[in-house]
Amino acid sequence: MATVFKNLTNSDITTTRTLLHEAIPITGSIVSGTYNNNSTLALGSESNIKTYSHGMFESVYDYPYLSSSANHIFDITMGYGTGSALSGTSNTQNAKKINLYQQLAQVMVGFSQGTSSTNIRPFDQNGDLTEGTKIKECFFLNFSRLLGKDEIKKGSFNLELGVDAPWNQAAYGGSVFNQRILITDFSGSTGYKVNSPAGEYGILYATASAGLNWGGQVLWTGSAEVIAGQRLPVGLLYYQTGIAVISGSVFNAQPYDNVAKTTPQVATIGILDPELASSSFLGSNFGGSATAQGSGFNAITGSSINTISNGIRNRIYNISFNNTTELNSTIYFCRANHNDFNFSANPTYLSSSKIRVKNVSTDAPLSFVTSVGLYSPDNELLAVAKLSEPLKKSPETELTLRVRLDY
Numbered sequence: 001m002a003t004v005f006k007n008l009t010n011s012d013i014t015t016t017r018t019l020l021h022e023a024i025p026i027t028g029s030i031v032s033g034t035y036n037n038n039s040t041l042a043l044g045s046e047s048n049i050k051t052y053s054h055g056m057f058e059s060v061y062d063y064p065y066l067s068s069s070a071n072h073i074f075d076i077t078m079g080y081g082t083g084s085a086l087s088g089t090s091n092t093q094n095a096k097k098i099n100l101y102q103q104l105a106q107v108m109v110g111f112s113q114g115t116s117s118t119n120i121r122p123f124d125q126n127g128d129l130t131e132g133t134k135i136k137e138c139f140f141l142n143f144s145r146l147l148g149k150d151e152i153k154k155g156s157f158n159l160e161l162g163v164d165a166p167w168n169q170a171a172y173g174g175s176v177f178n179q180r181i182l183i184t185d186f187s188g189s190t191g192y193k194v195n196s197p198a199g200e201y202g203i204l205y206a207t208a209s210a211g212l213n214w215g216g217q218v219l220w221t222g223s224a225e226v227i228a229g230q231r232l233p234v235g236l237l238y239y240q241t242g243i244a245v246i247s248g249s250v251f252n253a254q255p256y257d258n259v260a261k262t263t264p265q266v267a268t269i270g271i272l273d274p275e276l277a278s279s280s281f282l283g284s285n286f287g288g289s290a291t292a293q294g295s296g297f298n299a300i301t302g303s304s305i306n307t308i309s310n311g312i313r314n315r316i317y318n319i320s321f322n323n324t325t326e327l328n329s330t331i332y333f334c335r336a337n338h339n340d341f342n343f344s345a346n347p348t349y350l351s352s353s354k355i356r357v358k359n360v361s362t363d364a365p366l367s368f369v370t371s372v373g374l375y376s377p378d379n380e381l382l383a384v385a386k387l388s389e390p391l392k393k394s395p396e397t398e399l400t401l402r403v404r405l406d407y
Contacts, residue, residue: 008332012333012334015328015331016328016329016331017328018326019325019326020324020327021153021324022325024320024321024323025318025319025320026073026319028160028317032316047066048060048065049313050065056077056100057076057077057142058077058306058310058313060074060313072144072146073143074141074142075141076139076140077100077305078100078137078308078309079096079140080300081101081105081122083134091300091301092301100140104243105122107197108123108201108236108238108241108243109123109124109196109197110197122134122135123136123236124236126203126233127195129195135247137248138248139246140245143242143244149325151200151323151326152237152239152322152323152324153322153324154188154189154202154239155185155186156185156321157237157320158319158320158321159316160181160209160318162177162315162316163250163251163315177210177317178210181208182206183204183206183246185202185237187202188203188237191203198238198240199238200239201238201239206232206234328407329406330404331403331405332374333400333401333403334372334402335398336393336398338395338396338398342365342393343367367392367394368391369387369390369399370387370390374403385401387401
């Protein structure tokens with residue numbers, strides 16, 4: 001009699017977890033407008049940049065977004081908290097900037113107590129959620145699931161930003177990328193945080209990348225100089241959600257010794273207090289004035305979110321990271337002993353209305369295994385595994401078939 005079903009025991013089943021990584025490079029030429037072939041078009045009118053009537057964020061695609069082959073790369077927006085010194089009812093899109101900050105903060109940082117909007121925690125610079133420095137003005141890069149997959153690999157994120165001041169570009173004939181800073185989660189693989197309701201996250205640090213070496217000083221903290229090789233915290237990277245939170249202070253300009261603004265006291269561009277992000281000097285297309293120190297606060301308070309997003313996007317030199325695909329598998333070891341499955345289980349394998357087993361009574365029974373079915377306890381077929389070629393099965397052989405179910 002043919003053996004059709006065989007129960008699996010706990011010793012026949014095991015599970016595995018595999019992490020697959022893929023390198024994702026995003027060149028600045030795509031982000032800053034490769035497809036804006038008409039130089040008369042304003043920044044933000046590129047065919048691969050999609051804006052919306054609500055004006056709360058804009059989306060970046062790798063091809064013109066109306067193309068059927070276009071892939072969504074990331075969304076970019078900005079916001080500030082209710083406790084920000086830049087918040088004011090007369091600001092352009094003030095309510096939307098606050099709402100964006102609050103919405104993302106409650107998802108990724110959570111509440112201090114209860115669920116009231118007044119209890120939403122602000123983004124914390126070092127992630128310990130204490131009374132330390134908060135990131136109250138920031139811009140957000142929300143990477144698509146297509147790129148980030150299950151999560152961004154810890155320790156792999158790199159964002160290079162151009163930080164030239166507009167007058168420096170004019171005076172020296174340079175571009176926004178003459179001076180750059182590199183933002184990384186260099187300690188993310190071992191120093192990530194787990195106190196977020198959105199999963200794990202790491203601290204983003206900035207260091208000099210190119211050109212920031214005026215007088216040997218490359219970054220400025222507001223009270224002390226920082227030389228090349230040192231890193232300053234400038235944001236947070238949430239690995240599972242694929243969201244980078246970056247302080248607007250990465251674009252702060254430094255005071256100058258003279259009115260002509262030709263001799264900096266310490267450095268051209270650097271990092272100041274994250275709680276007072278100027279974002280003053282993002283370039284002529286940003287919407288802020290560079291005629292006087294500090295006047296560029298208008299870039300945050302007097303410009304729309306789309307205008308600010310365009311200015312930040314125009315400063316992105318390169319982005320790269322590795323994504324992660326988590327592959328969970330259940331492995332079933334299907335064992336056919338010498339006396340199992342030696343007869344065909346195919347009900348159509350008949351001869352004269354009888355199951356065909358052998359032609360001569362003295363012949364040993366013989367079958368060929370072509371597939372394995374996995375059944376539920378109530379005998380419902382759940383999955384079928386096909387063999388690449390039939391396997392001969394007789395009383396003289398035993399088989400162990402390894403069936404892997406991925407999910």
